Amino acid sequence: MPSLILNGRGTDARLDSHHVVISRHEGDASSPPRHVPLHDVDRVVVVGQPHISMAVLCELMKRGLPVSFLTPAGRWLGTLSPDNNLNAARRLAQYDRSRDETLSVPVARALIAAKLQNARRVLQRLAANRSETQLPAHAQCQEEIKRLIGRTTRETDLESLRGLEGLGSARYFGQLKRYFPEHMPFPERSRRPPRDPANALLSWTYTIVLGELDAQVRSHGLDPGIGFLHRLT
Incomplete structure (x- = not known):
């Protein structure tokens, strides 16, 4: 169950077809971009405040891949996930039980x-x-x-x-x-x-x-x- 971790400022993630292209910038220096195939990713973890394009987030939602957000200290903030299962009856049963x-x-x-x-x-x-x-x-x-x-x-x-x-x-x-x-x-x-x-x-x-x-x-x-x-x- 591979995780893609996007960590901190200076990290940029953009969509290129079926890949996430990740670049790192520190001051005037930058590292060569990495292409991560989305079919190799089961989830994404965002730590701190990297720059992620809306196209990447939309594609992750289309593929049903959850995105978890953490503070730089590692505290969990929440998860962005596709709500493909809007089963109100199931939730009502959960509350009752x-x-x-x-x-x-x-x-x-x-x-x-x-x-x-x-x-x-x-x-x-x-x-x-x-x-x-x-x-x-x-x-x-x-x-x-x-x-x-x-x-x-x-x-x-x-x-x-x-x-x-x-x-x-x-x-x-x-x-x-x-x-x-x-x-x-x-x-x-x-x-x-x-x-x-x-x-x-x-x-x-x-x-x-x-x-x-x-x-x-x-x-x-x-x-x-x-x-x-x-x-x-």
């Missing part, structure tokens, strides 16, 4: 369990790559997250499920810091703003994933602002 706890709680339970299970697998792979699966700290973290996964099947309200999510995240990041290199330490999770390069890298990755999810939800005619884990207040 989000208020139905007999449906929202099982969905939230499945989401939290999947998130914790994936966190556990990431740590397993990192430990296996370093032959650390037998270390006490790794084994303890694995067991704690496993217990949290088991508890998700018994919780019956959203607040308790969110609490399990928070506990799992704390265990995950507490163990994840062991696997960062010395030149990029990860003391703890911080955001808005991230306080070090490791957190900046994580925040950047999560921002890209957020744009992906937003575009996918919209492409199915659903509202990304309505979910099953958090209630509207």
